[in-house]
Amino acid sequence: MDTSLLQFLSGIIFLSILFQHLTKKNFSAVIAYGIQSLAIAIMLFDSFLKTNDNSLLCIFLIVLIVKVILAPTFFIKLIQKHKLTFSASTVLNVSLTLICLGTLTAVAHSQKFLPLTNIVPEHHSFLSLSFAAIFISLFLIINRKGALSQTLGILSLENCIVAFSIFAGLEQFPALQIGIIVNIAIWILIATIFISMIYKHFGTLDITSIKSLKD
Amino acid sequence: MEIIIIIVSLITASLISVLAKRRGIIEFFSVIASLVALFESCIVISKVLSQGVYSPFILFSVDSLGAIVLLIICIVYFASIVYSIQYLRQETAKNIIGLTRARQYFALLNIFLLAMILAIVANNPIFAWITIEATTLSTAFLISFYNKPSAMEAAWKYLIINSTGLLLGFFGTLLYFTALQGKPIFATWDILFSNALLLDPIIAKIAFIFVLIGYGTKVGFAPMHTWLPDAHSKAPAPVSALLSGVLLNVAFITILRFKFITDAAVGVEFAQKLLIIFGLLSIIIASFIIFTQKNYKRLLAYSSIENMGIVALGFGFGGLGVLAAILHMIYHAFAKSALFLSAGNIFLKYGSTKIINIKGVLKTIPATGVLFLIGFFAIIGMPPFGIFLTKLFIFSAGIASHPIITITVIILMAILFIGFLKHISVMFFGEKPADMIKEKENIWLVAPPTVLLALILFLSFYQPHFLQELINNVILKYEF
Numbered sequence: 001m002d003t004s005l006l007q008f009l010s011g012i013i014f015l016s017i018l019f020q021h022l023t024k025k026n027f028s029a030v031i032a033y034g035i036q037s038l039a040i041a042i043m044l045f046d047s048f049l050k051t052n053d054n055s056l057l058c059i060f061l062i063v064l065i066v067k068v069i070l071a072p073t074f075f076i077k078l079i080q081k082h083k084l085t086f087s088a089s090t091v092l093n094v095s096l097t098l099i100c101l102g103t104l105t106a107v108a109h110s111q112k113f114l115p116l117t118n119i120v121p122e123h124h125s126f127l128s129l130s131f132a133a134i135f136i137s138l139f140l141i142i143n144r145k146g147a148l149s150q151t152l153g154i155l156s157l158e159n160c161i162v163a164f165s166i167f168a169g170l171e172q173f174p175a176l177q178i179g180i181i182v183n184i185a186i187w188i189l190i191a192t193i194f195i196s197m198i199y200k201h202f203g204t205l206d207i208t209s210i211k212s213l214k215d
Numbered sequence: 216m217e218i219i220i221i222i223v224s225l226i227t228a229s230l231i232s233v234l235a236k237r238r239g240i241i242e243f244f245s246v247i248a249s250l251v252a253l254f255e256s257c258i259v260i261s262k263v264l265s266q267g268v269y270s271p272f273i274l275f276s277v278d279s280l281g282a283i284v285l286l287i288i289c290i291v292y293f294a295s296i297v298y299s300i301q302y303l304r305q306e307t308a309k310n311i312i313g314l315t316r317a318r319q320y321f322a323l324l325n326i327f328l329l330a331m332i333l334a335i336v337a338n339n340p341i342f343a344w345i346t347i348e349a350t351t352l353s354t355a356f357l358i359s360f361y362n363k364p365s366a367m368e369a370a371w372k373y374l375i376i377n378s379t380g381l382l383l384g385f386f387g388t389l390l391y392f393t394a395l396q397g398k399p400i401f402a403t404w405d406i407l408f409s410n411a412l413l414l415d416p417i418i419a420k421i422a423f424i425f426v427l428i429g430y431g432t433k434v435g436f437a438p439m440h441t442w443l444p445d446a447h448s449k450a451p452a453p454v455s456a457l458l459s460g461v462l463l464n465v466a467f468i469t470i471l472r473f474k475f476i477t478d479a480a481v482g483v484e485f486a487q488k489l490l491i492i493f494g495l496l497s498i499i500i501a502s503f504i505i506f507t508q509k510n511y512k513r514l515l516a517y518s519s520i521e522n523m524g525i526v527a528l529g530f531g532f533g534g535l536g537v538l539a540a541i542l543h544m545i546y547h548a549f550a551k552s553a554l555f556l557s558a559g560n561i562f563l564k565y566g567s568t569k570i571i572n573i574k575g576v577l578k579t580i581p582a583t584g585v586l587f588l589i590g591f592f593a594i595i596g597m598p599p600f601g602i603f604l605t606k607l608f609i610f611s612a613g614i615a616s617h618p619i620i621t622i623t624v625i626i627l628m629a630i631l632f633i634g635f636l637k638h639i640s641v642m643f644f645g646e647k648p649a650d651m652i653k654e655k656e657n658i659w660l661v662a663p664p665t666v667l668l669a670l671i672l673f674l675s676f677y678q679p680h681f682l683q684e685l686i687n688n689v690i691l692k693y694e695f
Contacts (some may be wrong), residue, residue: 070664115418116390138379145387157379161389164386168393170389182345182348186352190378198367
């Protein structure tokens with residue numbers, strides 16, 4: 001793939017997670033997730049074109065159907081059904097969140113992780129960016145209070161790991177491909193069943209309002 | 216063939232649980248499936264003993280370590296299934312659950328066992344990761360089984376923390392694949408090990424950190440332990456027994472397999488240091504939090520965190536500590552499962568898991584009271600129970616190389632004992648509530664924990680030859 005296109009796609013993935021951190025609307029966070037998944041799908045399709053590996057085509061199709069189309073549609077329907085227009089606030093305020101994001105990005109780009117981001121030397125900057133994206137999507141899960149946002153955080157973390165594996169040239173391992181498919185299946189199942197169950201029980205998806213365990 | 220038989224019998228039992236209309240049929244097939252699993256695991260062990268590593272297909276491989284854990288899983292599972300039948304019947308009689316929930320319970324429990332067995336016999340790290348992820352999914356529904364807000368919250372917490380952890384574990388696993396030459400269709404544990412020297416040492420270290428954090432979340436290492444007390448306290452008692460007694464070991468074994476590869480790449484010290492750090496942290500947190508506990512199932516859950524910390528210390532110290540850690544895993548699995556099953560009897564009688572509501576257990580349900588106390592003495596490491604010796608061996612392995620850590624842990628053990636005893640004495644030795652009458656205890660609720668405790672007592676005095684051989688093989692193979 002053209003380096004500039006790869007740069008564009010890795011930038012899209014990173015920025016979409018930054019956006020998920022800053023947006024206050026669930027709808028925008030879901031759209032950002034859809035765009036992020038589309039970037040992953042394009043990268044997988046490119047990998048298929050390069051290698052002619054049919055299993056990669058299969059993964060591309062699954063990612064396209066499930067992560068780009070079905071999952072965002074499901075989340076949007078959930079938002080409309082439960083009127084979850086606004087996401088719950090973050091644990092840290094915007095300024096502190098931005099400081100943490102900056103620190104995590106700097107840590108991911110530090111010399112300490114150089115061997116990791118140099119697995120494929122020509123992809124060094126992409127690997128650094130996707131490694132930083134792993135950190136900040138992990139922070140998204142911790143920093144967000146909404147169950148929907150946390151689910152999006154986990155799905156984004158998974159996208160970042162897939163992006164890292166593509167840049168590191170690991171996406172052709174069949175076992176890894178199966179791992180990606182299984183994780184998608186499990187999380188879509190969790191999202192469909194558990195989020196609705198949580199809303200049914202608590203009338204909210206704000207996990208800070210759920211304090212039944214404090215007995 | 217044995218593994219296929221186990222898989223088929225458990226899937227059949229799950230399907231029957233979903234499709235059958237009569238409770239008796241569901242229970243019968245679940246017991247049969249657990250017996251088949253136990254029987255076939257014994258055959259697998261005999262093959263491991265004769266062949267070293269039993270690998271009937273490329274997908275599956277069982278070494279001595281896997282064989283030990285496989286046997287533990289099947290024994291605890293059989294006890295839990297037998298116990299579950301009467302436990303659920305009593306809950307149905309009290310209108311806590313209906314037949315539909317009971318059907319879901321047995322279906323999920325059989326899937327849970329299947330996932331654990333596959334995680335142990337998986338010959339590939341990604342396959343192992345998938346099956347451990349499957350245990351998360353099946354147990355999440357079992358934790359939220361009572362459909363109460365607190366159970367739902369515990370299940371959500373469990374899902375979020377474990378899934379995040381496992382994704383980090385997946386990332387760590389990916390990093391080990393960077394050493395592979397070519398793109399093998401099925402990268403087995405052995406292939407990863409044989410390519411370990413090609414792994415960049417820094418990448419190997421980063422990969423192991425991710426794996427330790429990832430699977431360590433499932434083991435319940437502090438500070439990733441926060442899901443464990445909630446999940447274990449909200450799940451039905453037999454599920455808590457399986458979560459605490461065996462699932463933690465399954466995740467631990469996965470860490471050990473990665474440790475084996477990491478040791479080959481960077482030497483043993485790195486992984487040992489990390490295990491000591493996580494082990495110590497887990498013991499510190501469990502020791503102090505146990506004092507403030509208000510729920511007896513959470514008390515047992517924190518005890519599991521402490522015991523996993525001790526096992527980590529054993530592997531971290533190396534030498535004699537490794538032998539003790541393997542034995543500690545076995546003893547802990549049986550003792551903790553027996554304790555959770557006994558806790559289930561207390562819950563059935565008192566209808567509460569809060570320590571403040573439980574008084575005079577020895578007078579209301581004396582058999583359970585005695586069993587719980589024996590379990591308590593076993594888990595805390597009182598002689599003649601084997602945990603006394605395993606702790607002693609681990610401390611003696613650590614005292615020369617890590618004296619400050621070892622002395623700190625000994626002090627923490629004393630604190631933990633006091634904290635545990637404080638709660639237990641309130642529950643067991645007080646006067647029973649006036650409205651609480653003494654009833655004859657159901658044999659099927661008392662027999663499973665009795666058998667498990669008898670087993671730990673037996674193994675404390677005598678280890679069968681096959682077990683000794685398996686443990687020796689583990690120590691030889693892993694070259695700790």
